[in-house]
Ligand SMILES: *Cc1c(COP(=O)(O)O)cnc(C)c1O
């Protein structure tokens with residue numbers, strides 16, 4: 001065996017466990033952060049409604065000198081969260097309405113959401129599933145997933161199984177390997193998709209053991225959740241490289257958040273660095289949904305449309321995400337970008353070009 005193939009002195013798992021231990025794990029750990037007494041009291045009150053957890057790697061990205069720091073805004077509870085605004089919803093995207101069995105949502109014929117756990121490595125303040133995450137005892141057990149797996153096996157139209165939650169990559173390798181094995185044993189399933197914030201908030205968790213647990217018969221797609229270019233670091237780059245080298249397809253979804261990324265320069269840099277540095281394709285930019293206590297982070301749709309129109313000018317097709325809204329009551333995700341079509345008369349369309357000028361396009365069909 002050559003020297004560089006030897007086991008490292010500390011197993012790779014130790015690094016991420018240290019990151020978790022040294023981070024914020026409980027409300028009481030907020031006391032160790034450089035918050036003013038008023039901020040601390042407000043954060044503690046808000047944390048009662050939506051858990052608080054921040055691995056050290058993510059905590060270290062915060063600039064405490066800046067009260068509007070975009071990383072802090074995503075992870076540290078703020079008093080505004082306590083303000084419920086009329087029109088906000090407990091289940092903003094209708095997950096429950098389309099749940100035929102526990103831990104599964106089936107709204108589109110060919111794909112299902114599977115919820116192996118309702119726990120996360122980081123609790124994002126803007127989470128749209130925060131109401132599902134509050135119940136205790138909703139971690140992973142093999143038994144809890146049986147009805148969902150039986151449902152998938154019984155529905156031959158299902159092609160994609162999307163692990164979401166909670167954060168599926170907060171589970172141990174063994175649990176992930178088990179879920180992967182059970183899923184790939186269902187012949188009509190083709191793709192295993194994982195929606196996760198772990199590569200952003202706890203990149204040291206992306207170990208050789210973790211990627212090996214997911215490798216098998218199925219195509220694996222990991223949908224990361226970067227919201228700001230400051231989240232792109234040497235550590236997140238290494239995590240994404242590990243996943244790409246394992247053969248996973250990497251996509252990213254971002255949420256449009258006021259005061260965090262509702263700015264064209266920020267989004268432009270985020271999308272470019274995702275592609276050029278991490279090898280991750282921007283997939284969706286989500287309009288902020290109607291999760292409770294999030295009015296202070298929501299922008300208008302008009303603002304979002306202006307931002308994506310500008311991104312379209314500045315970025316290549318690869319770097320552009322699709323701006324979508326997840327409609328309440330299970331209406332699904334629909335694109336929100338303003339249309340370039342101005343009208344159509346007798347087979348002649350009037351279409352606005354990228355330069356803003358309207359051109360006519362006459363359809364010629366055989
Ligand atoms: C978002 C979502 C999906 C995945 O949709 P894609 O457009 O394929 O990414 C599937 N099911 C539900 C219920 C969803 O909310």
Ligand code: SF4
Nearest residue numbers: 120123124127166197
């Ligand atoms: S990781 Fe996902 S599910 Fe967990 S708090 Fe963040 S957005 Fe919500």
